[in-house]
Amino acid sequence: MLTGYHVAIIGGDARQIEIIRRLNEWDATVYLAGFDQLNESFTEAVDLDFDSDQVEKLDAIILPIPGTDDEGKIDGIFSNRLIQLSEEWLKRTPKHCQIFTGITNSFLTNLMKTVDRSLHPLMDRDDVAIYNSIPTVEGTIMLVIQHTDFTIHGSKLMVLGLGRVGMSLARIFDHIGADVSVGVRSSKAMARVYEMGLTPIDMNKIHESNMECDILINTVPHLVVDQQVIKQLPSHALIVDLASKPGGTDFTFADKRGIKAILAPGLPGIVAPKTAGRIIADVMLRILKEQNRKENSNE
Structure with a gap:
């Protein structure tokens, strides 16, 4: 009280x-x-x-x-x-x-x-971020379903960042049946992705990596989904950027390429x-x- x-x-x-x-x-x-x-x-x-x-x-x-x-x-x-x-x-x-x-x-x-x-x-705070990752994941699933014409199950999905939200995203989308890759920078994080049974991607060499996927979810709060990354995406791909404004995506270039890109910070306050x-x-x-x-x- x-x-x-x-x-x-x-x-x-x-x-x-x-x-x-x-x-x-x-x-x-x-x-x-x-x-x-x-x-x-x-x-x-x-x-x-x-x-x-x-x-x-x-x-x-x-x-x-x-x-x-x-x-x-x-x-x-x-x-x-x-x-x-x-x-x-x-x-x-x-x-x-x-x-x-x-x-x-x-x-x-x-x-x-x-x-x-x-x-x-x-x-x-870790506790707030981890609790908030639950409605964030649910909101992300909602956005993906709304803005794609294919199932999550069987799709190739990439999560950039293995922080408190990124880990929850990677785990849940893997459970749903997506083929999940995770972009990380440290060797420790790469080991964690491997332990989770997922595919690690070295973001220090992101432009040398194969970034082609159906769904790209970014949690990194600086520009990582740039022109070189977007050029690798198929036309049907969806980008969901969960980073705080202005996000980590070149939205102008994505639009020029005809790729749907959504900036969606603060999902917990919107969906739950x-x-x-x-x-x-x-x-x-x-x-x-x-x-x-x-x-x-x-x-």
């Missing part, structure tokens, strides 16, 4: 709806900003007044998964207005106030150092926002409880 905790949720998407529900279940006092167009009514929540003394009570602030833009502005799907996160406002929060975001950027990271507040980029919201809320609860234990032990 979070009885006595004051938590502000500023902007976001459908994942925040589940976070609000969970916080209400845990008896926290919830303040909302950027939800003026929300159809659902959260009678337990309070509108966040940035000019009031509410800020002086906050134990935590929850930002959207994308965090802020490069100027500190916060967006959300439930409001037409941008909210500016400022140094002056954050300095009014209690010293123990913790800031949660999905991903961070240089502005947000530097701002937290300036105001001396703890920042938790949740998507950098309720589950994705629960994942975030549960991890935040553990962090807040741990902080509370530390504070109590120091008293």
